Amino acid sequence: MKSRDQMKAELMAKFEAAVERVLVWRESHQSFTLTELEEFVLSLRELVGQEVATEMLGQMKSKALVEAGGCERCGQVLEYKGQAKRRVVTRIGELAVERGRYWCPECEAGFFPPG
Secondary structure, three states: OOOHHHHHHHHHHHHHHHHHHHHHHHHHOOOOOHHHHHHHHHHHHHHHHHHHHHHHHHOOHHHOOOOOOEOOOOOOEOEEEEEEEEEEEEOOEEEEEEEEEEEEOOOOEEEOOOO
16 A cells, blocks of 8 residues: 555646646637636546546555455355456546456356445
């Protein structure tokens, strides 16, 4: 897990990149409509939000193992099969997340823990 200072430095770099995008956009748009400004700001908000969420998800302690959980279908103890990357659609857009992957030997089905 990253230290507070490491995480702050990485987030600040992302915010500085966002500010640079604002400055470049402003330089290339000497005049603009309110709609154009809104579209730019909303796309920037989405991008920054996704970057922050991805960083925070990467720091979650719970991504390794689920506590002695059982299969939702049959109750069999699940086997941990390692980490796997998934793309999930959230309220702030599509994110790449890494989560523990599990297998039920009874149902022969793979699972990602909820959350």
